[in-house]
Amino acid sequence: MANTFTVLKTDAEICTRIQELAAEISAKYQYVTEENPLLVLCTLRGAVFFAADLIRALTVPAEIDFIKVHSYVGTRPMGSPIFDLGEHIAVKDRHVLVVEDIVDTGQTMATVMQNFADKGAESIQICTMLDKPSRRLETCKNVVPAFIGFTIPDLFVVGWGLDYNDKYRLLPDIMEYHPDSEES
Numbered sequence: 001m002a003n004t005f006t007v008l009k010t011d012a013e014i015c016t017r018i019q020e021l022a023a024e025i026s027a028k029y030q031y032v033t034e035e036n037p038l039l040v041l042c043t044l045r046g047a048v049f050f051a052a053d054l055i056r057a058l059t060v061p062a063e064i065d066f067i068k069v070h071s072y073v074g075t076r077p078m079g080s081p082i083f084d085l086g087e088h089i090a091v092k093d094r095h096v097l098v099v100e101d102i103v104d105t106g107q108t109m110a111t112v113m114q115n116f117a118d119k120g121a122e123s124i125q126i127c128t129m130l131d132k133p134s135r136r137l138e139t140c141k142n143v144v145p146a147f148i149g150f151t152i153p154d155l156f157v158v159g160w161g162l163d164y165n166d167k168y169r170l171l172p173d174i175m176e177y178h179p180d181s182e183e184s
Helices: 011-028 048-057 107-118
Strands: 002-009 038-044 062-073 076-085 095-103 123-131 147-151 174-181
Touching: 011 048, 011 123, 011 147, 038 048, 038 107, 048 062, 048 095, 062 107, 095 107, 107 123
Parallel strands: 038 062, 038 095, 095 123, 123 147
Antiparallel strands: 002 174, 062 076
16 A cells, blocks of 8 residues: 555646736735735645745735644544634734635634634635635635635645645645555
8 A cells, every 4th residue: 555646736837826816916905005014824834835935926015924723633624623823913903814725624714714803803815725615514605715726626635735644745736645545
Protein backbone atom coordinates (compact mmCIF):
# COMPACT_ATOMS: atom_id res chain seq x y z
CA MET A 1 0.00 0.00 0.00
CA ALA A 2 1.29 3.45 -0.92
CA ASN A 3 -0.09 6.96 -0.83
CA THR A 4 -0.81 8.41 -4.25
CA PHE A 5 -1.53 11.90 -5.48
CA THR A 6 -3.29 13.28 -8.55
CA VAL A 7 -2.59 16.86 -9.65
CA LEU A 8 -5.73 18.97 -9.37
CA LYS A 9 -4.31 22.51 -9.79
CA THR A 10 -0.75 23.33 -10.79
CA ASP A 11 1.42 25.95 -9.14
CA ALA A 12 1.19 28.08 -12.29
CA GLU A 13 -2.62 27.93 -12.30
CA ILE A 14 -2.72 28.88 -8.62
CA CYS A 15 -0.32 31.81 -9.05
CA THR A 16 -2.31 33.16 -11.99
CA ARG A 17 -5.57 32.88 -10.06
CA ILE A 18 -4.07 34.67 -7.03
CA GLN A 19 -3.21 37.66 -9.23
CA GLU A 20 -6.78 37.71 -10.55
CA LEU A 21 -8.23 37.47 -7.03
CA ALA A 22 -5.98 40.29 -5.81
CA ALA A 23 -7.30 42.51 -8.61
CA GLU A 24 -10.91 41.62 -7.72
CA ILE A 25 -10.33 42.29 -4.02
CA SER A 26 -8.50 45.55 -4.70
CA ALA A 27 -11.42 46.74 -6.85
CA LYS A 28 -13.97 45.75 -4.21
CA TYR A 29 -12.07 47.52 -1.39
CA GLN A 30 -10.83 50.55 -3.34
CA TYR A 31 -12.34 52.81 -0.66
CA VAL A 32 -10.15 51.59 2.25
CA THR A 33 -7.58 54.07 3.51
CA GLU A 34 -4.18 54.02 5.18
CA GLU A 35 -5.97 55.12 8.37
CA ASN A 36 -8.45 52.23 8.17
CA PRO A 37 -6.90 49.57 5.91
CA LEU A 38 -8.43 46.26 4.95
CA LEU A 39 -7.82 43.75 7.75
CA VAL A 40 -6.77 40.44 6.22
CA LEU A 41 -7.12 37.54 8.65
CA CYS A 42 -5.13 34.53 7.48
CA THR A 43 -6.22 31.17 8.83
CA LEU A 44 -3.28 29.19 10.12
CA ARG A 45 -1.65 27.08 8.93
CA GLY A 46 -3.22 26.07 5.65
CA ALA A 47 -3.77 29.51 4.12
CA VAL A 48 -0.31 30.97 4.83
CA PHE A 49 1.14 30.45 1.34
CA PHE A 50 -2.03 31.64 -0.34
CA ALA A 51 -2.45 34.68 1.95
CA ALA A 52 1.18 35.76 1.62
CA ASP A 53 1.02 35.85 -2.18
CA LEU A 54 -2.46 37.37 -2.17
CA ILE A 55 -1.74 40.25 0.21
CA ARG A 56 1.48 41.18 -1.65
CA ALA A 57 -0.55 41.46 -4.86
CA LEU A 58 -3.21 43.78 -3.38
CA THR A 59 -3.11 47.41 -4.48
CA VAL A 60 -5.11 48.75 -1.51
CA PRO A 61 -3.88 49.43 2.02
CA ALA A 62 -4.02 46.23 4.07
CA GLU A 63 -2.87 44.76 7.36
CA ILE A 64 -2.50 41.08 8.09
CA ASP A 65 -3.19 39.15 11.26
CA PHE A 66 -3.63 35.46 11.97
CA ILE A 67 -6.31 33.20 13.33
CA LYS A 68 -6.12 29.51 14.01
CA VAL A 69 -9.29 27.48 14.13
CA HIS A 70 -9.24 23.73 13.90
CA SER A 71 -12.05 21.44 12.86
CA TYR A 72 -10.40 18.40 11.22
CA VAL A 73 -8.75 15.22 12.41
CA GLY A 74 -7.17 13.38 9.50
CA THR A 75 -9.62 13.49 6.60
CA ARG A 76 -12.77 13.96 8.73
CA PRO A 77 -14.42 17.00 10.28
CA MET A 78 -14.39 16.67 14.07
CA GLY A 79 -17.43 18.76 14.93
CA SER A 80 -17.61 22.30 16.23
CA PRO A 81 -14.62 24.47 15.27
CA ILE A 82 -12.35 25.66 18.08
CA PHE A 83 -10.33 28.90 18.10
CA ASP A 84 -6.69 28.34 19.03
CA LEU A 85 -5.57 31.89 18.13
CA GLY A 86 -7.06 35.21 17.11
CA GLU A 87 -10.51 35.05 18.63
CA HIS A 88 -9.95 38.42 20.32
CA ILE A 89 -8.54 40.43 17.39
CA ALA A 90 -10.00 43.95 17.40
CA VAL A 91 -12.25 44.25 14.37
CA LYS A 92 -14.74 46.93 15.45
CA ASP A 93 -15.56 49.21 12.51
CA ARG A 94 -13.03 47.38 10.28
CA HIS A 95 -13.47 45.81 6.87
CA VAL A 96 -12.33 42.22 7.40
CA LEU A 97 -11.28 39.72 4.75
CA VAL A 98 -10.80 36.19 6.07
CA VAL A 99 -8.37 34.27 3.87
CA GLU A 100 -8.95 30.54 4.05
CA ASP A 101 -7.34 27.58 2.32
CA ILE A 102 -10.55 25.62 1.77
CA VAL A 103 -14.21 26.11 2.65
CA ASP A 104 -15.74 22.68 3.06
CA THR A 105 -18.64 22.07 5.48
CA GLY A 106 -18.75 25.79 6.26
CA GLN A 107 -18.64 25.28 10.03
CA THR A 108 -15.27 26.93 10.55
CA MET A 109 -16.13 30.01 8.51
CA ALA A 110 -19.58 30.28 10.12
CA THR A 111 -17.90 30.31 13.54
CA VAL A 112 -15.27 32.85 12.46
CA MET A 113 -17.75 35.17 10.77
CA GLN A 114 -20.16 35.08 13.73
CA ASN A 115 -17.32 35.77 16.17
CA PHE A 116 -16.14 38.86 14.31
CA ALA A 117 -19.66 40.08 13.46
CA ASP A 118 -20.43 39.97 17.19
CA LYS A 119 -17.33 42.12 17.77
CA GLY A 120 -18.58 44.88 15.45
CA ALA A 121 -16.76 44.39 12.15
CA GLU A 122 -17.98 46.86 9.52
CA SER A 123 -17.96 44.06 6.94
CA ILE A 124 -16.69 40.49 6.79
CA GLN A 125 -15.96 38.61 3.58
CA ILE A 126 -14.25 35.31 2.84
CA CYS A 127 -11.57 34.71 0.26
CA THR A 128 -10.80 31.03 -0.17
CA MET A 129 -8.29 29.27 -2.36
CA LEU A 130 -10.66 26.31 -2.72
CA ASP A 131 -14.41 26.03 -2.28
CA LYS A 132 -16.19 22.72 -1.92
CA PRO A 133 -19.90 23.72 -1.87
CA SER A 134 -21.12 20.14 -2.28
CA ARG A 135 -19.97 19.47 1.32
CA ARG A 136 -21.67 22.52 2.89
CA LEU A 137 -23.79 21.57 5.88
CA GLU A 138 -27.44 22.55 5.73
CA THR A 139 -26.89 24.88 8.71
CA CYS A 140 -24.02 26.60 6.87
CA LYS A 141 -25.60 27.18 3.44
CA ASN A 142 -25.27 30.93 4.10
CA VAL A 143 -21.46 30.59 4.12
CA VAL A 144 -20.64 31.76 0.61
CA PRO A 145 -17.13 33.05 -0.06
CA ALA A 146 -17.03 36.40 -1.87
CA PHE A 147 -13.74 35.49 -3.57
CA ILE A 148 -13.03 31.93 -4.73
CA GLY A 149 -9.82 30.67 -6.25
CA PHE A 150 -11.26 27.39 -7.51
CA THR A 151 -14.43 25.41 -6.90
CA ILE A 152 -13.66 21.72 -6.55
CA PRO A 153 -15.69 18.51 -6.18
CA ASP A 154 -15.76 16.47 -2.98
CA LEU A 155 -12.11 15.38 -2.94
CA PHE A 156 -9.52 15.36 -0.17
CA VAL A 157 -6.70 17.63 -1.27
CA VAL A 158 -3.19 18.48 -0.06
CA GLY A 159 -0.36 20.75 -1.13
CA TRP A 160 0.03 24.51 -1.33
CA GLY A 161 -0.52 24.69 2.43
CA LEU A 162 -3.26 22.07 2.65
CA ASP A 163 -2.32 19.10 4.76
CA TYR A 164 -3.14 15.61 5.90
CA ASN A 165 -2.19 15.36 9.60
CA ASP A 166 0.44 18.11 9.09
CA LYS A 167 2.01 16.34 6.10
CA TYR A 168 2.18 17.34 2.42
CA ARG A 169 1.70 21.12 2.95
CA LEU A 170 4.81 21.84 0.90
CA LEU A 171 3.78 20.00 -2.26
CA PRO A 172 4.13 22.52 -5.12
CA ASP A 173 0.68 21.81 -6.60
CA ILE A 174 -2.77 21.15 -5.16
CA MET A 175 -3.12 17.41 -5.28
CA GLU A 176 -5.99 15.03 -4.72
CA TYR A 177 -4.78 12.72 -1.97
CA HIS A 178 -5.52 9.01 -2.03
CA PRO A 179 -4.33 7.70 1.34
CA ASP A 180 -3.17 4.12 1.33
CA SER A 181 -4.06 3.53 -2.32
CA GLU A 182 -3.04 0.23 -3.76
CA GLU A 183 -0.19 0.38 -6.22
CA SER A 184 -1.13 -0.67 -9.73
